[in-house]
Amino acid sequence: MRYALLLHYPEMSADELGPEALAEGMREFDEYAKALDAAGVLRSAEVLQPSTATTTVRGGEPLRIQDGPYADTKEQLGGTFVIDVDDLDAAIGWAGKAPSVSWGAVEIRPVGTRFVDGAWTGFDYR
């Protein structure tokens, strides 16, 4: 099964973190991604810019465009890892190893369908 691991954590700027903590964090994420890759389960990894860089669009005429995140909460979505593993227990195992789990939360969401080679894969909409 494919799962998206959604990493939520309180945002801190590079200044707030300090160079050492920043370097340590990057090293940990590097190790994590390489471990996922070596296990053959990694499908994609994206670490996001801070929510200060985000723009939110809502429908209507004209479109409403607003600076800032969709929900202004203490913890923000900071990155996503898509993995392909046997079951939820395997996904929980990997989620627990994400570096950010010690200062935030990791949401595990099964992937419903995805667009590959010009078409959506089978979608179980029961």
Added chain:
Amino acid sequence: MIAADDARVAAERAARASYGRILAIIAAATRDLALAEDSLADAFEKALRTWPEAGIPDNPEGWLVTVARNRLRDLLRSPAVRDAAPLLEGVLEADERDAATIVAGRDRIPDKRLELLFACAHPAIDPGIRTPLMLQVVLGFDATQIARAFGVEPATMAQRLVRAKRRIRDAGIPFAIPTRQDMPGRRDAVLEAVYGAYAIDWLDSPMDSDPVRDSIADETRWLAVLLASLLETEAESWGLAALLTFAQSRAPARAARPWPPLDEQDPATWDLELIAEGRMLLRRASALGEPLGRFQLEAAIQAVHCDRARTGTLDAETLVTLYRGLVAIAPTAGARAALAAAEARVR
């Protein structure tokens, strides 16, 4: 040709004795309990239709597994689920050899109920629905019966059960024995859920003797014994089996309304065979040599009470010691109150 009644009896016997066993096997491939239940229901219906003509097969369980599996395959090919089926077909193929053996009756049906119990009590399942889920998928009680035992509306219970099963399927909750590392926590969750079935608040029930609740209590004790034997080396699971067996040995005394307090019950009404079985189960737990857990202590307390049937007197000093142990590891309000009562009796 045999009487329809005989076929019905054979089908019902298979249903009671092996519902959870068959369902666990059919659901394991897809993790889709609802679909497996539909398939099994169709198989039972077909049994009632064809057995009177064709005779009861040599291996009724194997017959049911095969028919239910074929039905599952048909359902997976139906338009509603076809798009998701290719993946599942692969999983089903892997079970083929297994199925062939079962049909030939050369082998007993593999027991995957433990895996099913771990799925029902998975940490990703709301603790409040774990017990009802087990009662339904392992013991085969229907939503209306479970709703009655829990004192909720049948429609509400049915909806919560459907949601839990959908969650198992969609979240990818495995039908698997946890790793050694995860075992302690996951085992406790299963024990709690089984205990929950027994501890449904029927103690305070205003209802007179209720066949559904009595039957759930009885089946739950059986499930606890099954769980202990499947886990084999987990002392607390033997403790829970002993606890429920002792408690169930006094079921005859609970027929009176209101229930007489334990101390005032006539031990002559208790079931001596179950008391002996409870002692055997508790010995099995302590033979594993682990530190005493909550269920073993509670079972030991029950054993002291039940021993009144043999000795005619209550060993109040031992009760105090056991309750002190219980309060030390599980300091609930109930345990504290029971300790106070036991101490008052000694003074």
